Amino acid sequence: MLNIVTDPDRHFRMLDTIGGDSVAISEISATQETISSAPAPDLVALSRLAVHRIKLIERNDNLPTHLPVVWAQLDRHSRAEALARSITTPARQVRALASVARHVASVGDLQRARMIAEEAERSILAFAATDAEAHSYALVARTYASAGDMGRAQLIASHAAAVARSMPDRPQAAHVLCSVARATAAAGDVEQALATARGIKRWSERAQALCNIAVEVAESGDWKRAHSIARSIRPRAERAQALAVVARAAKAAGACRRAEGIVAQAEALALSIRNPGRRAWILAVVARELVDIEGEERAREVLREAERTAALAEVRPAERRDALTSIAGVLARAGATDRAEGLARRFSSLRRRARALAVVASSLAANGEFQRAEAIASEAENMARALDGGESIARNQAVLAQVIASTGDITQALEIARAITDVPRRERALTMVAEATALAGDLARAEEVVASIADMDQKSKALLILVRAGAGQDLMEEATRIACSIVDEECRDRALALLSRKEQQARGASEEEYPEVVVPRNDSQPAERTKPSRAVLTIPRSSSNHFKQAQEVISRAQDALRGGDVDQARQIVESIEVPALRVKGLMSLSIALAGTSDECSAGAFRNQALAVIDSLPNPEHQAKLINGIAQQLAVSGDVKRAERLANSIAIPPLRQKALGAVASAAAQSGGVALSERIARTISDSVVKAKALASIAQNAAGVGALDEAERIARSIANPIPRSRALGVVARAWAASGEPRHAEAVASEISDLVERSMTLTSLAADFKAESPAQLLAQALVIGHWSVSLRALMCSEPEVVSAIGTEFLRANSQEIGTVQGPWATEREDMSGA
Numbered sequence: 001m002l003n004i005v006t007d008p009d010r011h012f013r014m015l016d017t018i019g020g021d022s023v024a025i026s027e028i029s030a031t032q033e034t035i036s037s038a039p040a041p042d043l044v045a046l047s048r049l050a051v052h053r054i055k056l057i058e059r060n061d062n063l064p065t066h067l068p069v070v071w072a073q074l075d076r077h078s079r080a081e082a083l084a085r086s087i088t089t090p091a092r093q094v095r096a097l098a099s100v101a102r103h104v105a106s107v108g109d110l111q112r113a114r115m116i117a118e119e120a121e122r123s124i125l126a127f128a129a130t131d132a133e134a135h136s137y138a139l140v141a142r143t144y145a146s147a148g149d150m151g152r153a154q155l156i157a158s159h160a161a162a163v164a165r166s167m168p169d170r171p172q173a174a175h176v177l178c179s180v181a182r183a184t185a186a187a188g189d190v191e192q193a194l195a196t197a198r199g200i201k202r203w204s205e206r207a208q209a210l211c212n213i214a215v216e217v218a219e220s221g222d223w224k225r226a227h228s229i230a231r232s233i234r235p236r237a238e239r240a241q242a243l244a245v246v247a248r249a250a251k252a253a254g255a256c257r258r259a260e261g262i263v264a265q266a267e268a269l270a271l272s273i274r275n276p277g278r279r280a281w282i283l284a285v286v287a288r289e290l291v292d293i294e295g296e297e298r299a300r301e302v303l304r305e306a307e308r309t310a311a312l313a314e315v316r317p318a319e320r321r322d323a324l325t326s327i328a329g330v331l332a333r334a335g336a337t338d339r340a341e342g343l344a345r346r347f348s349s350l351r352r353r354a355r356a357l358a359v360v361a362s363s364l365a366a367n368g369e370f371q372r373a374e375a376i377a378s379e380a381e382n383m384a385r386a387l388d389g390g391e392s393i394a395r396n397q398a399v400l401a402q403v404i405a406s407t408g409d410i411t412q413a414l415e416i417a418r419a420i421t422d423v424p425r426r427e428r429a430l431t432m433v434a435e436a437t438a439l440a441g442d443l444a445r446a447e448e449v450v451a452s453i454a455d456m457d458q459k460s461k462a463l464l465i466l467v468r469a470g471a472g473q474d475l476m477e478e479a480t481r482i483a484c485s486i487v488d489e490e491c492r493d494r495a496l497a498l499l500s501r502k503e504q505q506a507r508g509a510s511e512e513e514y515p516e517v518v519v520p521r522n523d524s525q526p527a528e529r530t531k532p533s534r535a536v537l538t539i540p541r542s543s544s545n546h547f548k549q550a551q552e553v554i555s556r557a558q559d560a561l562r563g564g565d566v567d568q569a570r571q572i573v574e575s576i577e578v579p580a581l582r583v584k585g586l587m588s589l590s591i592a593l594a595g596t597s598d599e600c601s602a603g604a605f606r607n608q609a610l611a612v613i614d615s616l617p618n619p620e621h622q623a624k625l626i627n628g629i630a631q632q633l634a635v636s637g638d639v640k641r642a643e644r645l646a647n648s649i650a651i652p653p654l655r656q657k658a659l660g661a662v663a664s665a666a667a668q669s670g671g672v673a674l675s676e677r678i679a680r681t682i683s684d685s686v687v688k689a690k691a692l693a694s695i696a697q698n699a700a701g702v703g704a705l706d707e708a709e710r711i712a713r714s715i716a717n718p719i720p721r722s723r724a725l726g727v728v729a730r731a732w733a734a735s736g737e738p739r740h741a742e743a744v745a746s747e748i749s750d751l752v753e754r755s756m757t758l759t760s761l762a763a764d765f766k767a768e769s770p771a772q773l774l775a776q777a778l779v780i781g782h783w784s785v786s787l788r789a790l791m792c793s794e795p796e797v798v799s800a801i802g803t804e805f806l807r808a809n810s811q812e813i814g815t816v817q818g819p820w821a822t823e824r825e826d827m828s829g830a
Contacts, residue, residue, distance in 0.1 A: 010024075036778075043790070045797070050783040057499035064355045067102050085097075091136055093123050102142070115315045154184075178209040179552065208238055210242070211233060211239070236272055236428075244286045266286050267283075358380045360375075405437060409802075413433045413436070416802055427454065430453055459487070546581065550576050550585065583625050619651060623658070624654070626658065660679070663691040664694035693724040696724040711724070725755050729748075730761070733767070755777045763776070
């Protein structure tokens with residue numbers, strides 16, 4: 001069974017047959033569960049399975065989320081669903097499944113659409129972030145509405161709204177409310193959707209929400225009401241977008257003249273948008289609707305203007321990429337297929353190119369050009385998989401090479417490192433292998449490894465690492481010879497300085513001595529005796545920087561304070577010109593005097609700092625400085641005063657952040673109960689979660705494990721709760737309670753954090769069954785997380801991972817970059 005489910009050739013055949021990797025991943029997971037439940041789990045077998053599971057997951061990580069719907073458009077529904085399920089990131093999987101379900105509903109298969117929507121809804125259970133959860137619930141609500149299940153759509157939309165309301169008042173919350181408003185409109189409750197949209201405080205998100213509602217109302221056929229909503233939108237971009245969709249709906253309803261008038265308004269508004277990047281994108285939206293209203297030629301005319309606008313120098317790179325992707329898709333919809341493909345292929349970023357090709361394929365499928373759409377969709381899919389394969393394989397090869405070298409198997413480590421196709425990454429991996437070889441005492445072989453590095457800068461850095469390793473093992477003669485062979489002058493000086501300090505320590509010399517180091521020359525020249533430069537050993541100081549100047553002034557003021565001259569210290573600090581840095585100096589003097597007999601002067605310095613803050617014109621700057629003072633007071637033990645100061649901040653979000661910082665700082669000074677009380681007063685759920693996690697970690701650090709566990713369990717946000725529970729689990733293990741530690745670790749919801757915690761319990765503490773813990777970590781997490789623990793306790797498993805990795809990736813290693821071998825990610829433009 002093990003050999004069957006880990007057969008790479010079989011995985012490729014299944015991919016070709018089914019269209020995705022979800023079945024293969026499920027087989028591997030089921031086999032892992034069976035093996036890990038045994039009393040003595042086979043770690044070699046589990047590690048082999050983990051290698052293949054991660055390989056299959058990672059090769060789907062960069063699939064465009066709208067690629068599965070292309071296969072649904074081509075009437076390949078099973079392949080579309082399989083491809084969507086192969087995307088294992090929950091939020092992306094929900095988007096992919098929802099797009100497939102909506103298309104399936106649009107062709108009349110409502111029962112199948114509901115089944116896919118239910119699967120998307122179940123995927124949300126794996127979420128860790130509240131905003132992603134709310135977005136996804138809103139998306140699923142729209143999907144149920146398109147499938148005709150309005151009751152379920154309204155229920156899910158209400159749940160999404162409840163999640164959104166629980167979020168703090170932040171930009172993310174406004175984005176979520178946009179999605180909720182659209183879902184509510186799709187579910188049929190337009191009035192509630194409008195109320196939600198108008199309740200959004202940020203004008204940009206409020207406009208987008210109204211636009212989304214207008215689109216949903218227009219799609220439902222009520223173009224007149226949609227037109228009314230669209231006209232109420234003030235920002236031109238969102239109004240143009242909404243009017244363009246309304247125009248298409250009017251045309252579909254037979255109001256052709258009104259449709260032409262409305263789309264003309266949309267075009268005029270789009271052309272008047274000042275931001276060229278935004279203007280190009282909205283013009284593409286208008287052109288998309290023009291295809292159905294006035295024909296392909298008219299749409300291509302607008303697209304030419306959109307493309308010219310996107311090419312302007314002042315357009316931001318991200319906006320240009322988004323605009324060009326949309327333009328490519330609409331060009332294909334307007335019949336300019338060759339131009340659309342050419343535009344999509346211009347992207348130097350393979351991720352962006354795959355996404356653009358998927359958009360083009362979708363438009364071609366909508367036009368009935370099925371054969372060409374299938375070819376482009378297949379190309380986009382293969383490109384996305386090859387891209388991720390190259391990146392993840394090279395990254396994993398580098399990690400494996402380093403760890404396997406540390407186990408002493410230099411031959412296998414070199415085999416893995418030299419198989420990396422990316423040259424810079426390969427040479428960094430060879431550097432790590434050379435370091436492990438040198439630390440094992442074989443400097444000669446380590447030099448041989450470094451000799452294979454072509455880049456001189458990297459080679460110099462690698463040789464410096466060998467010098468450090470040799471000096472650490474008292475191999476001074478070999479280390480000196482290597483140091484003198486370094487080409488890069490800075491690295492050579494650092495190496496010689498390191499050896500000089502080592503010799504000083506060996507002779508018991510003072511820090512001021514700089515012993516000579518013999519630098520071998522060639523045969524025709526005598527050896528040269530040199531001393532490492534002081535410049536190598538010291539960091540020059542500069543007074544040109546305001547911050548450094550202030551640091552020097554504060555240091556002099558503190559010296560005066562230690563000498564008992566409070567007035568002189570005050571005068572010195574008052575000479576600092578930058579108000580924020582003067583506040584820092586005054587507070588450093590206040591804290592230095594806190595708890596002494598001169599509490600009056602400490603208060604005077606603090607009040608003077610607050611007076612400086614009050615004189616600043618910017619309220620946000622004031623709040624940040626008050627936050628810093630409050631934290632300093634909390635760390636020094638004056639928690640109540642710190643809390644009062646934080647509560648004095650007028651801007652609510654900054655006040656919440658300040659209270660969170662005070663609570664965390666108070667926990668560091670040992671006041672767990674007081675810090676928890678402050679944290680519980682915070683209304684911002686994100687800030688509260690972070691503060692409580694910090695308090696739990698500090699409580700665990702001082703041995704209050706029951707309190708730490710209670711606080712960690714009470715955290716609502718899954719990610720901070722998982723991290724806090726991880727710290728608590730390690731603390732229980734350190735206190736001699738391994739069983740309780742394992743019980744706490746088992747409740748960690750974030751799989752990455754749980755895997756790291758289980759590995760730590762197995763490696764760093766006396767666990768009763770370390771093999772069981774490592775087995776669980778291999779089942780739920782990335783195999784690289786367990787490498788350190790396996791290296792110490794089960795080195796043969798590490799070797800098995802290396803062998804299986806080469807086998808699993810035999811088809812990709814060396815050819816993974818395919819026809820794109822010379823290309824790199826370029827995020828600066830198209």
